[in-house]
Amino acid sequence: xxxxxxxxxxxxxxxxxxxxxxxxxxxxxxxxxxxxxxxxxxxxxxxxxxxxxxxxxxxxxxxxxxxxxxxxxxxxxxxxxxxxxxxxxxxxxxxxxxxxxxxxxxxxxxxxxxxxxxxxxxxxxxxxxxxxxxxxxxxxxxxxxxxxxxxxxxxxxxxxxxxxxxxxxxxxxxxxxxxxxxxxxxxxxxxxxxxxxxxxxxxxxxxxxxxxxxxxxxxxxxxxxxxxxxxxxxxxxxxxxxxxxxxxxxxxxxxxxxxxxxxxxxxxxxxxxxxxxxxxxxxxxxxxxxxxxxxxxxxxxxxxxxxxxxxxxxxxxxxxxxxxxxxxxxxxxxxxxxxxxxxxxxxxxxxxxxxxxxxxxxxxxxxxxxxxxxxxxxxxxxxxxxxxxxxxxxxxxxxxxxxxxxxxxxxxxxxxxxxxxxxxxxxxxxxxxxxxxxxxxxxxxxxxxxxxxxxxxxxxxxxxxxxxxxxxxxx
Amino acid sequence: xxxxxxxxxxxxxxxxxxxxxxxxxxxxxxxxxxxxxxxxxxxxxxxxxxxxxxxxxxxxxxxxxxxxxxxxxxxxxxxxxxxxxxxxxxxxxxxxxxxxxxxxxxxxxxxxxxxxxxxxxxxxxxxxxxxxxxxxxxxxxxxxxxxxxxxxxxxxxxxxxxxxxxxxxxxxxxxxxxxxxxxxxxxxxxxxxxxxxxxxxxxxxxxxxxxxxxxxxxxxxxxxxxxxxxxxxxxxxxxxxxxxxxxxxxxxxxxxxxxxxxxxxxxxxxxxxxxxxxxxxxxxxxxxxxxxxxxxxxxxxxxxxxxxxxxxxxxxxxxxxxxxxxxxxxxxxxxxxxxxxxxxxxxxxxxxxxxxxxxxxxxxxxxxxxxxxxxxxxxxxxxxxxxxxxxxxxxxxxxxxxxxxxxxxxxxxxxxxxxxxxxxxxxxxxxxxxxxxxxxxxxxxxxxxxxxxxxxxxxxxxxxxxxxxxxxxxxxxxxxxxxxxxxxxxxxx
Numbered sequence: 001x002x003x004x005x006x007x008x009x010x011x012x013x014x015x016x017x018x019x020x021x022x023x024x025x026x027x028x029x030x031x032x033x034x035x036x037x038x039x040x041x042x043x044x045x046x047x048x049x050x051x052x053x054x055x056x057x058x059x060x061x062x063x064x065x066x067x068x069x070x071x072x073x074x075x076x077x078x079x080x081x082x083x084x085x086x087x088x089x090x091x092x093x094x095x096x097x098x099x100x101x102x103x104x105x106x107x108x109x110x111x112x113x114x115x116x117x118x119x120x121x122x123x124x125x126x127x128x129x130x131x132x133x134x135x136x137x138x139x140x141x142x143x144x145x146x147x148x149x150x151x152x153x154x155x156x157x158x159x160x161x162x163x164x165x166x167x168x169x170x171x172x173x174x175x176x177x178x179x180x181x182x183x184x185x186x187x188x189x190x191x192x193x194x195x196x197x198x199x200x201x202x203x204x205x206x207x208x209x210x211x212x213x214x215x216x217x218x219x220x221x222x223x224x225x226x227x228x229x230x231x232x233x234x235x236x237x238x239x240x241x242x243x244x245x246x247x248x249x250x251x252x253x254x255x256x257x258x259x260x261x262x263x264x265x266x267x268x269x270x271x272x273x274x275x276x277x278x279x280x281x282x283x284x285x286x287x288x289x290x291x292x293x294x295x296x297x298x299x300x301x302x303x304x305x306x307x308x309x310x311x312x313x314x315x316x317x318x319x320x321x322x323x324x325x326x327x328x329x330x331x332x333x334x335x336x337x338x339x340x341x342x343x344x345x346x347x348x349x350x351x352x353x354x355x356x357x358x359x360x361x362x363x364x365x366x367x368x369x370x371x372x373x374x375x376x377x378x379x380x381x382x383x384x385x386x387x388x389x390x391x392x393x394x395x396x397x398x399x400x401x402x403x404x405x406x407x408x409x410x411x412x413x414x415x416x417x418x419x420x421x422x423x424x425x426x427x428x429x430x431x432x433x434x435x436x437x438x439x440x441x442x443x444x445x446x447x448x449x450x451x452x453x454x455x456x457x458x459x460x461x462x463x464x465x466x467x468x469x470x471x472x473x474x475x
Numbered sequence: 476x477x478x479x480x481x482x483x484x485x486x487x488x489x490x491x492x493x494x495x496x497x498x499x500x501x502x503x504x505x506x507x508x509x510x511x512x513x514x515x516x517x518x519x520x521x522x523x524x525x526x527x528x529x530x531x532x533x534x535x536x537x538x539x540x541x542x543x544x545x546x547x548x549x550x551x552x553x554x555x556x557x558x559x560x561x562x563x564x565x566x567x568x569x570x571x572x573x574x575x576x577x578x579x580x581x582x583x584x585x586x587x588x589x590x591x592x593x594x595x596x597x598x599x600x601x602x603x604x605x606x607x608x609x610x611x612x613x614x615x616x617x618x619x620x621x622x623x624x625x626x627x628x629x630x631x632x633x634x635x636x637x638x639x640x641x642x643x644x645x646x647x648x649x650x651x652x653x654x655x656x657x658x659x660x661x662x663x664x665x666x667x668x669x670x671x672x673x674x675x676x677x678x679x680x681x682x683x684x685x686x687x688x689x690x691x692x693x694x695x696x697x698x699x700x701x702x703x704x705x706x707x708x709x710x711x712x713x714x715x716x717x718x719x720x721x722x723x724x725x726x727x728x729x730x731x732x733x734x735x736x737x738x739x740x741x742x743x744x745x746x747x748x749x750x751x752x753x754x755x756x757x758x759x760x761x762x763x764x765x766x767x768x769x770x771x772x773x774x775x776x777x778x779x780x781x782x783x784x785x786x787x788x789x790x791x792x793x794x795x796x797x798x799x800x801x802x803x804x805x806x807x808x809x810x811x812x813x814x815x816x817x818x819x820x821x822x823x824x825x826x827x828x829x830x831x832x833x834x835x836x837x838x839x840x841x842x843x844x845x846x847x848x849x850x851x852x853x854x855x856x857x858x859x860x861x862x863x864x865x866x867x868x869x870x871x872x873x874x875x876x877x878x879x880x881x882x883x884x885x886x887x888x889x890x891x892x893x894x895x896x897x898x899x900x901x902x903x904x905x906x907x908x909x910x911x912x913x914x915x916x917x918x919x920x921x922x923x924x925x926x927x928x929x930x931x932x933x934x935x936x937x938x939x940x941x942x943x944x945x946x947x948x949x950x951x952x953x954x955x956x957x958x959x960x961x962x963x964x965x966x967x968x
Contacts, residue, residue, distance in 0.1 A: 057917035087870035196672035270915040280915040384898035399898035426856035426871040443742040443752035445528030
């Protein structure tokens with residue numbers, strides 16, 4: 001038996017003991033998770049510095065703050081989320097108990113990503129714990145130091161219920177052969193297909209948080225200075241390695257130079273004249289991705305930046321101008337600090353451009369015109385839509401976060417994670433009395449009986465009268 | 476496949492987006508099932524020997540209900556759903572907007588060929604999608620009637636019907652859809668999901684399994700058996716949520732058998748073969764399959780069969796053992812095994828040793844038994860003291876878990892399943908100073924400020940308003956009392 005098989009078996013055994021069902025247990029585990037990120041903050045920030053050159057403050061701000069918020073939310077709302085949810089009754093069930101009962105699914109597999117390794121691996125875990133599941137956590141091997149820190153989780157959480165499995169492709173493939181009750185994967189669309197195919201063998205439902213090229217349309221009619229500021233922030237955080245980073249800009253040729261200028265100014269303001277020496281500017285995760293991104297800019301015009309240093313996996317914040325749709329940089333998700341500008345003649349062409357491509361994870365629109373925003377909303381589709389800012393929809397727990405089409409399946413955050421990793425069981429509790437009412441459904445059938453059934457099922461107000469009389473009249 | 480391209484072209488034209496169009500299509504679908512009820516009943520009689528009364532009762536009334544619900548609620552469902560604001564988003568528009576997915580593939584089943592093919596279609600239409608409808612080839616009369624009728628009532632480019640067998644279905648599954656809705660067996664469910672994985676297409680799989688039915692000693696056995704008999708033998712047992720087998724204490728087994736036998740007599744007469752309300756097995760293959768399942772078991776009631784008519788009498792098997800053939804697969808026929816168990820703990824163990832079922836039935840008057848059964852097992856849905864009826868409650872999501880399926884539908888749930896719920900946040904370009912905390916260089920003071928903001932989101936506006944309302948009321952009361960005191964003092968002096 002492989003190590004992965006054993007771990008999954010143990011997790012299932014732990015789940016079957018039933019100890020993850022009581023809310024007390026779940027609350028305790030969530031509190032322990034919170035302790036993990038507080039007590040091990042130093043190890044976590046060190047690891048992220050080594051993996052992505054993420055500054056300590058950046059880790060606290062972009063990874064731990066959000067996670068803490070999710071844990072707090074789950075702790076405060078757990079009893080509400082886990083309680084039976086009454087639903088609207090119909091006439092036939094008026095004296096019955098009709099509700100939806102959230103239940104754990106069983107053993108969940110969580111496959112994390114390397115760009116925000118703490119957030120995207122542990123936020124799903126919060127929901128898995130809250131929902132009463134066991135969970136096998138597989139951090140990305142690419143963020144090698146953070147994966148090592150996650151191996152400390154068993155010191156805080158129930159180690160059988162929430163084991164951590166580290167390793168590469170082989171270990172992941174071995175895990176994917178096992179049977180889970182849900183698989184939560186964050187990463188690329190290519191691997192997403194592999195995960196879903198493996199899940200199909202066991203009829204395991206999946207949540208796939210994927211990516212794609214998230215377009216950012218900057219309208220003529222808007223405060224370009226502020227727009228560019230927000231775009232610059234959204235793009236170069238984590239060196240562009242954010243699934244919801246604005247991938248490329250669409251704007252009219254007449255404002256292109258102004259956009260370039262404003263972004264250049266913001267880059268300087270945020271990251272100084274020499275981002276390479278600046279603490280808050282990250283690095284590309286590894287050589288392979290460094291080379292990949294550098295190759296993307298080969299056939300385009302560099303308007304800002306372009307400097308790089310392979311030995312450090314450093315790429316300066318870069319803007320490309322007059323980019324054409326056929327260029328290399330427009331063929332795949334960039335996932336790096338390179339911002340192409342594709343000139344378009346107005347919002348209609350922008351919409352056409354967007355719709356010719358795969359549905360993105362997020363669509364950004366910068367405009368002061370409600371009409372433009374409304375048009376883009378109505379004529380495109382994307383996982384999420386954010387007008388006049390970048391990234392921040394991620395922080396709103398009441399908004400479902402996820403993709404559509406190639407950018408993903410399912411969604412999470414806040415209560416959505418809980419629901420995604422629960423089975424919402426339909427419950428109908430009747431009594432053995434009032435058997436007369438059921439006469440209309442039993443054979444031998446007649447026109448009369450069907451008429452009564454129609455009345456009760458379709459015509460609500462008449463049905464109420466009939467229900468009362470049915471207890472007296474014999475059909 | 477051409478029809479799929481045509482459907483995509485129709486969807487891309489944008490004409491399925493306006494609510495007016497969707498309502499029109501829904502009304503047309505309603506007209507179809509009302510005007511052509513006789514034809515539909517005739518097709519079902521051919522396919523399954525379905526009685527003309529069972530057609531509206533089991534298929535069309537439910538369908539009509541869903542259509543009417545969708546039509547009346549469409550504007551509600553499609554309008555932006557505002558999300559509770561917090562301090563950070565107090566001046567923004569935050570909402571979830573339901574949008575069409577695109578082209579949906581609906582693969583129907585043969586046991587309720589109209590309900591199971593058209594109910595998902597109602598949701599697809601309501602959500603603004605195009606839909607390729609593939610009825611099951613096993614219920615061939617219904618399939619060819621649907622192919623003939625649907626284009627007469629609905630937009631035929633937007634909702635094409637594709638008929639055919641395995642090769643045609645495989646060809647369809649090679650195409651790219653935005654959602655696949657499949658009703659049928661777990662085996663084919665896996666094939667569908669694997670095909671969907673190639674395009675990252677989300678799926679809804681309404682599958683099956685063995686739905687257990689526990690009859691407690693403490694209950695009105697006569698009524699329980701009556702309800703079970705109805706649920707089991709309707710449509711000749713070919714119902715995904717039919718009680719598959721019974722679990723009960725040995726001391727009540729004979730009583731259970733007797734009650735069911737009496738009920739069968741009442742429902743179908745001495746000779747169910749001649750009853751207009753008793754259906755047939757869909758085809759020879761399933762006829763032989765179901766008969767073979769009875770091998771090695773003790774027949775307590777029924778057992779008669781007629782190959783030429785695909786007729787199997789309502790049959791009860793007693794003292795069935797867990798390893799018997801009939802307990803190895805979903806029966807999907809009019810054969811009801813009874814397995815004796817000693818207590819509720821054994822029932823729960825028995826159920827949990829097997830795949831999660833689509834439905835679980837419990838008959839008991841003991842609240843403790845019901846509570847245990849509910850909390851110590853899982854299933855798609857659960858009904859206590861009846862069978863099947865959760866299917867008729869539109870507000871309950873209908874679907875399986877584990878091997879019995881993924882996703883859910885009925886009523887608004889179908890609309891939700893076949894929509895994309897797009898998270899929307901509309902901010903303004905003002906208040907830029909608030910954003911200062913997030914921009915580099917990230918200093919501890921900025922971080923602290925950001926922390927305060929982020930963690931304060933837990934204090935929602937509703938709570939804040941509530942707190943203010945309480946404080947304001949107390950203040951007002953205090954002021955009122957003070958005023959009264961002053962007035963009184965003035966009066967006295």
